[in-house]
Amino acid sequence: MGAAVTVTDLVVHRGPRRVLHGLSFAVPPGQVTGLLGPSGGGKTTLMRAVVGVQVVRSGEVTVLDEPAGAPVLRHRVGYVTQAPSVYEDLTVRENARYFAALHGMSAREADAALADVGLADAAGQLVRNLSGGQQSRISLACALVGAPEVLVLDEPTVGLDPVLRVELWDRFHALAAAGTTLIVSSHVMDEASRCHRLLLLRDGDLIADSTPAELRRDGRSDDLEEAFLNLVMDRQEVAA
Ligand SMILES: Nc1ncnc2c1ncn2[C@@H]1O[C@H](COP(=O)(O)OP(=O)(O)OP(=O)(O)O)[C@@H](O)[C@H]1O
Numbered sequence: 119m120g121a122a123v124t125v126t127d128l129v130v131h132r133g134p135r136r137v138l139h140g141l142s143f144a145v146p147p148g149q150v151t152g153l154l155g156p157s158g159g160g161k162t163t164l165m166r167a168v169v170g171v172q173v174v175r176s177g178e179v180t181v182l183d184e185p186a187g188a189p190v191l192r193h194r195v196g197y198v199t200q201a202p203s204v205y206e207d208l209t210v211r212e213n214a215r216y217f218a219a220l221h222g223m224s225a226r227e228a229d230a231a232l233a234d235v236g237l238a239d240a241a242g243q244l245v246r247n248l249s250g251g252q253q254s255r256i257s258l259a260c261a262l263v264g265a266p267e268v269l270v271l272d273e274p275t276v277g278l279d280p281v282l283r284v285e286l287w288d289r290f291h292a293l294a295a296a297g298t299t300l301i302v303s304s305h306v307m308d309e310a311s312r313c314h315r316l317l318l319l320r321d322g323d324l325i326a327d328s329t330p331a332e333l334r335r336d337g338r339s340d341d342l343e344e345a346f347l348n349l350v351m352d353r354q355e356v357a358a
Pocket residue numbers: 132133134137155156157158159160161162163164305
């Protein structure tokens with residue numbers, strides 16, 4: 119397989135507005151690709167197109183050599199939205215075991231997924247009684263338990279304490295090392311340095327498709343946030 123995800127000339131409108139302006143890029147397999155940029159830049163919209171739940175105006179999105187959203191991808195692509203997508207009237211363990219069963223996985227694998235996100239101690243609690251950060255983590259566990267080949271995570275570390283963030287990033291790297299392709303959005307630039315590759319989105323345009331080292335070089339700064347701002351200003355000068 120070449121790229122895990124290929125996006126070609128993707129244009130998306132939401133409501134009356136064009137929010138993605140003809141994006142093209144490829145996501146390599148077995149790596150963590152960060153989708154970064156300011157709020158409203160189109161990260162969620164792009165992720166929705168990759169998992170096949172976004173109406174696209176034109177262009178193509180291919181995932182694991184299939185059209186995005188193809189039924190055959192259902193068990194091969196995992197998606198964790200920003201809002202928790204689990205049953206709040208079930209316990210943490212019941213949710214994990216339910217999603218495990220849907221993917222043909224065992225209760226033991228469900229419990230392992232809970233441990234991976236640091237929720238083993240909360241397994242008996244009802245989801246509705248959990249904090250926002252814990253609810254995000256149970257959503258993540260329910261996606262992990264299916265062992266998808268492509269995992270699309272929309273801001274998975276929002277609201278998490280620093281220790282847990284580091285643990286989750288270690289987990290993402292372990293998954294990538296085992297062959298999983300991860301696309302992880304964040305608007306926190308310090309997470310950019312943890313990615314193998316970066317896609318920087320601003321106002322629906324791709325500002326950069328590079329590694330953190332390339333971004334530092336092209337943006338003339340060791341600080342990734344500053345490098346990103348320099349790239350934005352470079353583009354504005356070219357456009358002027
Ligand atoms: N349901 C919708 N209807 C109309 N416009 C929308 C809808 N959802 C998002 N948009 C618009 O599409 C643009 C891109 O939004 P999107 O949620 O993809 O950005 P984002 O980079 O993920 O932002 P954030 O980091 O805040 O989640 C924004 O201008 C937003 O206002």
